[in-house]
Each structure stands twice: as structure tokens, then as C-alpha cells.
Amino acid sequence: MPSQPTRPALAAARSGSPVPATRTGTSRRLLVRGSLAGAAAAVTGAPRTALAHGAARRAAGVTLRWFGANAWELSFDGRTVLIDPWLSRFSTTGPDGRFDPATPLFVDRAAIRRHLRAADLVLVTHGHYDHMGDVPQVLEQFPAARVVATQTHAHLLTAIGAPADRIIWARGGEYLAFGGYTVQVLPSLHSLTADYRYFAPGTLTAPPGRVRTVSDLVEGGTLAYQVTTADGLSVLNIGTANLIERELRGLRPDIAVIAVPYGGATHRYLERLLEALGAPRVVVPTHHDEMDTPLDRPVRADARVLRSFRDAVHRVSPRSTVVEPRYLEAIAL
Numbered sequence: 001m002p003s004q005p006t007r008p009a010l011a012a013a014r015s016g017s018p019v020p021a022t023r024t025g026t027s028r029r030l031l032v033r034g035s036l037a038g039a040a041a042a043v044t045g046a047p048r049t050a051l052a053h054g055a056a057r058r059a060a061g062v063t064l065r066w067f068g069a070n071a072w073e074l075s076f077d078g079r080t081v082l083i084d085p086w087l088s089r090f091s092t093t094g095p096d097g098r099f100d101p102a103t104p105l106f107v108d109r110a111a112i113r114r115h116l117r118a119a120d121l122v123l124v125t126h127g128h129y130d131h132m133g134d135v136p137q138v139l140e141q142f143p144a145a146r147v148v149a150t151q152t153h154a155h156l157l158t159a160i161g162a163p164a165d166r167i168i169w170a171r172g173g174e175y176l177a178f179g180g181y182t183v184q185v186l187p188s189l190h191s192l193t194a195d196y197r198y199f200a201p202g203t204l205t206a207p208p209g210r211v212r213t214v215s216d217l218v219e220g221g222t223l224a225y226q227v228t229t230a231d232g233l234s235v236l237n238i239g240t241a242n243l244i245e246r247e248l249r250g251l252r253p254d255i256a257v258i259a260v261p262y263g264g265a266t267h268r269y270l271e272r273l274l275e276a277l278g279a280p281r282v283v284v285p286t287h288h289d290e291m292d293t294p295l296d297r298p299v300r301a302d303a304r305v306l307r308s309f310r311d312a313v314h315r316v317s318p319r320s321t322v323v324e325p326r327y328l329e330a331i332a333l
């Protein structure tokens with residue numbers, strides 16, 4: 001999976017525990033900068049002064065949009081960077097009600113066409129289906145876009161139809177200049193279950209013979225990314241709940257999009273992450289939703305886990321504002 005291997009817990013929580021989407025009305029645009037008016041209900045816990053932090057580095061017209069899981073669109077200066085753009089959102093629940101690793105891969109081309117408007121660059125955090133499964137189709141839809149991925153991801157992508165010459169191989173540590181913005185590629189780690197494992201580990205040094213089921217898309221190394229605009233606004237994405245603390249120390253992102261932990265065996269994940277980053281002006285939880293909910297429905301997630309996430313952020317990084325995303329909603333940074 002599933003970055004959060006305990007998704008069955010989410011399924012168990014299905015009955016009436018949606019994300020506390022406390023905003024009312026149908027506005028699809030959520031302002032994070034400037035006045036809290038109109039966004040107060042979704043921006044939880046931080047005092048107004050928190051929004052002044054990093055004010056000098058705010059840029060006009062920078063927006064984030066969420067497509068569930070860890071699928072994000074970052075738009076700025078007429079450019080679009082996509083992170084783990086997986087929109088197919090098919091169910092992986094088998095007849096027994098549990099996660100079925102033999103679930104065939106499926107690409108919802110209509111959803112990708114409907115929701116994605118542009119792409120200059122695609123950033124892949126790891127090879128699992130819910131992060132990388134739609135990337136070939138995204139590259140087909142946006143012929144000028146390139147993708148950053150590890151060697152294993154590159155082999156998997158090639159096997160499922162991505163053009164090899166549009167894949168930028170990365171190991172973590174790269175600091176890439178794209179004319180008008182930069183991308184720091186950060187070595188990272190996949191989230192761990194309680195028994196110190198994760199779904200479909202593996203590395204490849206050549207394209208695999210056949211990629212048919214969700215288990216065929218192996219993790220293949222995990223990366224995190226920090227994108228910095230020409231105006232100096234920086235957005236960090238941690239797409240699965242783990243980190244290499246020393247790789248993040250001193251980054252000081254303005255916006256930190258952080259995978260929500262679901263238990264697991266990593267010592268003080270959120271605490272070490274937030275301490276390493278300083279006090280990001282805004283913290284956005286990611287990869288916390290039930291992944292087969294259509295994007296035109298409300299987010300379904302474990303409210304208890306989200307509350308624990310918010311509490312941890314407020315405790316460790318009290319100057320940060322937590323913004324809970326809603327599907328397709330533009331968050332103005």
C-alpha cells in the first residue's frame with residue numbers, strides 16, 4: 001500500500017468518522033496567507049500571528065491541490081509540479097474484506113484527464129501503486145513533462161509504458177535547477193508496520209518482465225522533495241510516514257506536507273521530523289484518507305488519527321498552522 005499498512009483500521013472507522021471538515025459552503029479556494037477570515041474553520045489551532053511567520057517569503061499565486069493519497073499539484077509562476085499523481089483510486093479490498101496484494105493494476109484515464117490541467121514535472125516518492133501507478137498516463141497526457149524517480153522506479157515506469165528518456169534518475173541528494181525553480185531530492189524511508197516491515201519492498205536493476213498487480217510495483221527506494229519557487233517559497237513533501245532525520249535538518253520549508261503516521265515502529269516520527277524542520281508556517285497532513293473514495297465526495301479518514309496528528313504538531317511546533325486539505329481544493333500559499 002499503502003503507506004499506511006493499517007488501512008483496515010480506516011475501513012473499520014468508515015462508519016461515520018469523516019475528516020472533521022468543519023468548513024461550510026462550497027468555496028473551492030482556501031487562503032492560507034493573509035486574513036484567516038473565511039478559512040478559520042479549516043485552519044486549526046494556531047494563533048493569527050502564526051501566519052506572519054515567513055511572510056517575507058510568500059509568493060503570489062502559489063497553490064496546492066490535493067487528489068487524495070499523496071497526490072498533489074503545486075502551481076506557481078505558470079508552472080505545475082505534480083507529486084505522486086495517482087488518481088485512479090481503485091479498491092484493493094479482496095472478497096475477505098482485507099487488502100488484496102493480487103489486485104490488478106488499473107488506470108482511470110478519465111479521472112486523470114478530468115482533474116489534471118498541466119504538468120511540467122512529476123516527482124515520485126516511491127514505487128507503490130498508489131504513488132506511481134498513474135505516472136505513465138500522466139506523462140502521455142503532458143508530453144513535455146519529465147519525472148524524477150529512482151533507478152528501480154525508472155525500470156518499473158518503463159515496464160508500464162513511460163518513455164525512458166523522460167525519466168530523471170535520482171538517488172537523493174540531488175539539487176535540481178529547472179529554470180525558475182529548484183527541486184531538492186532527499187533520501188528518505190518508507191513507513192514501517194508494527195513488525196518493522198512494509199508492503200512490496202524490493203529493488204530492480206533492470207526492467208521487470210511483467211507488471212500486472214499492485215504487488216508488482218515495489219517500493220524501490222523512497223525519496224522526499226523540497227520545491228522552491230523563484231520567490232523563495234519552499235514546499236516539502238514527505239509522502240510516507242518515515243524520515244532520515246539528518247537529511248532534513250535545517251531545510252526550513254515554509255510549507256510541510258507530511259504523511260500522517262498510523263502507528264508503526266518508527267521512533268518519534270512526527271516529533272523528530274518537526275524538530276528537524278524548525279517551524280514550518282503551514283503543516284498539511286497527507287496520505288490519511290481512504291483511497292477508494294471518489295474525489296467528488298468528502299474526505300473519509302480516521303478522525304482520531306488526524307486529531308493526534310494535529311495535537312503533535314501543536315505540541316512540537318506551536319507556531320505552525322495545520323491545514324487539513326479537501327479534495328480538489330486550491331490551497332493558496
Ligand SMILES: [Zn+2]
Nearest residue numbers: 001002003128
Ligand atoms: Zn507505500
